[in-house]
Structures are given as C-alpha cells and as structure tokens.
Amino acid sequence: MAKRIDPATLESAVGTMYPPPYDEPCRARERTRLGDPAGLTQFGVNLLRLPPGAWSSQRHWHTGEDEFVYVLSGEVVLVTDDGEEVLHAGDAAGFPANEGNGHCLQNRSNKDAQLLEVGTRQKGSVCYYPGIDMIAPAGGKPAAYT
Numbered sequence: 630m631a632k633r634i635d636p637a638t639l640e641s642a643v644g645t646m647y648p649p650p651y652d653e654p655c656r657a658r659e660r661t662r663l664g665d666p667a668g669l670t671q672f673g674v675n676l677l678r679l680p681p682g683a684w685s686s687q688r689h690w691h692t693g694e695d696e697f698v699y700v701l702s703g704e705v706v707l708v709t710d711d712g713e714e715v716l717h718a719g720d721a722a723g724f725p726a727n728e729g730n731g732h733c734l735q736n737r738s739n740k741d742a743q744l745l746e747v748g749t750r751q752k753g754s755v756c757y758y759p760g761i762d763m764i765a766p767a768g769g770k771p772a773a774y775t
Contacts, residue, residue, distance in 0.1 A: 636661050636676050650652030651761050654735070656686040660746075673770060675746040679705060679736035683765045684765075685744075687761055689730035696724040696746070698734065703742030705734040726751070 639662070645655035656771035657680045677685060677698075684697075689710060699721045707714050707722055709732045716722060716734070724732055726749070736742045756765040 632633050634663055636663060636664050639666060651687055655686060657683040658685060672747060672749050677744045677746050679742045681736055681739050683736050685734040687758050688733045689758045690724065690729055690731050691754045691756050692727050693751035694749045695726050696748040699745045700721050701743040703740050704738050705736050705742045708733050708735060773774060
C-alpha cells in the first residue's frame, strides 16, 4: 500500500453543520481529511483552509479530545476565553481535553490561511460551545441548545 497522500486528490468538505445563524462564519471553511486515507485510528489529521473572513468553528472545547493546530500559511486570530492572539505561519497552539477553554480560529486577513489540525478520536467526548450555549453530545449529532 502506498503511503504518500496527495491532498489535492482528496475530497474536501466545505461549510458546517451548525444551525443558522451560527453557520454563517464557517460556511466558507474547507477541510480535507488526511488521517482517514492514511488509515489512522487513534487521531485525526485535517488540512484546513480558511478564506478571508472564515472561522474554523464556533468557539468550543471537548471533554475527551486533545486538539492541536499548526499554521502552514497566512495568519489567523486565535480566540479563547483568555482573549485573542494572532498566529502566523510556523506558529502552533494546543488545546488539552476537558480544559474548558473555548477556542476557535478566525481569518481576519485578506489572504487564505492554511492549517494542519490534529485531534484525538475519543469516543464519548462531548463538545461544548459556550458562546452560543450549545452542546454536541458524544457522537456529534444532533447538537442541542442548553
């Protein structure tokens, strides 16, 4: 089996499953799953493209999943409970499971940003969205308002 993965040959998912109006800032985001074609089962890897104005997600945190992002190109604003900071190409950030610090990435520049996303695949993890009072239960669907 070949090990090389060419992201340009993989199908990307554009948009989000968030309900309106919370889907608006994430409609243009584009994710390409890299971990699945590699056969990875312990963690996922995505190539994320954020056009100008796009967000990676609504601000969120997971009870059982670690997350890590690495900026490949462009710049994004990391928004957390602690405030905002700009991440440039070569910068990285991590979000430990159950930390309770909601986070998201926003492209406020006039150029595309590309990031590598890595996260554990923990069954039973719940995702909380504190800014919009929403919970995604284990399994991810359906999200519910609290």
